[in-house]
Amino acid sequence: xxxxxxxxxxxxxxxxxxxxGKYVTLTNxxxxxxxxxxxxxxxxxxxxxxxxxxxxxxxxxxxKGAFRSYFIDNEGKEHTVQIALEDWFVSDFYSYITQTPxxxxxxxxxxxxxxxxxxxxxxxxxxxxxxxxxxxxxxxERAFAFSRKxxxxxxxxxAEERYLELLNRYPNMIKRVPQKVIASYLGFTPExxxxxxxxxxxxx
Amino acid sequence: xxxxxxxxxxxxxxxxxxxxGKYVTLTNxxxxxxxxxxxxxxxxxxxxxxxxxxxxxxxxxxxKGAFRSYFIDNEGKEHTVQIALEDWFVSDFYSYITQTPxxxxxxxxxxxxxxxxxxxxxxxxxxxxxxxxxxxxxxxERAFAFSRKxxxxxxxxxAEERYLELLNRYPNMIKRVPQKVIASYLGFTPExxxxxxxxxxxxx
Numbered sequence: 223x224x225x226x227x228x229x230x231x232x233x234x235x236x237x238x239x240x241x242x243g244k245y246v247t248l249t250n251x252x253x254x255x256x257x258x259x260x261x262x263x264x265x266x267x268x269x270x271x272x273x274x275x276x277x278x279x280x281x282x283x284x285x286k287g288a289f290r291s292y293f294i295d296n297e298g299k300e301h302t303v304q305i306a307l308e309d310w311f312v313s314d315f316y317s318y319i320t321q322t323p324x325x326x327x328x329x330x331x332x333x334x335x336x337x338x339x340x341x342x343x344x345x346x347x348x349x350x351x352x353x354x355x356x357x358x359x360x361x362x363e364r365a366f367a368f369s370r371k372x373x374x375x376x377x378x379x380x381a382e383e384r385y386l387e388l389l390n391r392y393p394n395m396i397k398r399v400p401q402k403v404i405a406s407y408l409g410f411t412p413e414x415x416x417x418x419x420x421x422x423x424x425x426x
Numbered sequence: 427x428x429x430x431x432x433x434x435x436x437x438x439x440x441x442x443x444x445x446x447g448k449y450v451t452l453t454n455x456x457x458x459x460x461x462x463x464x465x466x467x468x469x470x471x472x473x474x475x476x477x478x479x480x481x482x483x484x485x486x487x488x489x490k491g492a493f494r495s496y497f498i499d500n501e502g503k504e505h506t507v508q509i510a511l512e513d514w515f516v517s518d519f520y521s522y523i524t525q526t527p528x529x530x531x532x533x534x535x536x537x538x539x540x541x542x543x544x545x546x547x548x549x550x551x552x553x554x555x556x557x558x559x560x561x562x563x564x565x566x567e568r569a570f571a572f573s574r575k576x577x578x579x580x581x582x583x584x585a586e587e588r589y590l591e592l593l594n595r596y597p598n599m600i601k602r603v604p605q606k607v608i609a610s611y612l613g614f615t616p617e618x619x620x621x622x623x624x625x626x627x628x629x630x
Binding site: 293295296301303315316318319320325326348349352355356358359362363364365366367368369370371373374377378 | 499520553556563567571
């Protein structure tokens with residue numbers, strides 16, 4: 223790759239390369255190999271990138287925009303499993319890892335841009351590049367640990383405390399994501415979330 | 427290491443080496459380096475290997491025995507987060523990954539033997555040995571994916587279906603682990619689990 227082109231390309235993949243750089247150092251050659259397996263895709267608001275019965279093909283990295291993954295139970299009730307903004311990965315992770323049909327919907331909440339890498343491409347490159355294997359090992363271990371912690375928070379915090387925790391950690395999320403999605407993510411009804419917000423407003 | 431000694435050692439670590447062998451191939455030299463960071467520990471029934479306020483020092487692999495990890499909420503109610511039998515890893519994973527104080531209890535349900543590896547030793551060896559990095563990457567990705575699937579099962583299956591799923595997948599677990607622990611793991615009261623078992627017995 224020519225030097226000028228390489229630098230321009232680096233700018234395009236700045237977010238994911240900085241994220242990787244938090245954990246490991248890739249050589250220029252390794253960075254080029256990684257970029258070669260990335261496909262940049264624009265997704266319109268309300269478009270789905272995963273849906274039940276289709277195998278999740280890509281590990282998706284959010285460059286710009288917002289997504290939610292959700293599940294519809296037998297009573298037709300929606301449960302929001304994940305909300306993802308910039309620099310998060312989002313997919314039906316079980317479907318992706320096992321390469322079996324998905325059970326989740328993954329929907330764009332805004333017009334978005336994502337980076338997509340297929341399962342086979344990532345597996346191949348992790349076998350070839352030790353540092354990339356380390357990146358996915360460490361970042362997945364952390365995501366798993368934080369997901370366990372979130373499950374414990376749901377057991378130990380009150381509804382109001384859980385809302386405040388989300389508000390403090392991700393003030394952006396509360397502003398950008400519809401209230402009914404936030405409510406579903408926290409396991410509340412939209413009415414209950416409105417009540418909590420009214421109560422908090424009257425206290426401050 | 428002498429050949430005879432090495433073969434004897436391999437026998438001692440058969441379970442974990444077979445588990446690793448499902449995903450990657452270690453050279454003899456890499457296997458020796460891994461074995462060098464493993465400490466074998468015997469744990470008495472009812473003994474704790476992790477508890478709140480202490481940093482989880484080890485990734486623990488169960489060679490023989492059974493463990494449960496649980497959390498006590500503000501009302502004093504126990505929630506069983508994980509049950510682990512032979513060839514499973516068990517710890518307060520958030521505490522281990524972040525090296526911060528634990529919030530879970532991890533307790534032996536039987537006299538047990540475990541293999542223990544410290545966070546620093548594993549991190550060091552994963553940086554050195556590409557295949558070991560791959561093993562922990564792939565096994566953690568699978569554990570995370572299955573944990574997500576379990577959370578969805580809790581939303582989509584009836585109580586009876588969840589009990590039957592556990593019974594079919596881990597018939598051994600139901601036999602060896604106290605009913606109140608199984609009930610707490612499934613989110614039931616012990617009385618409700620007894621009712622399900624009576625209902626199933628009367629059907630068969």
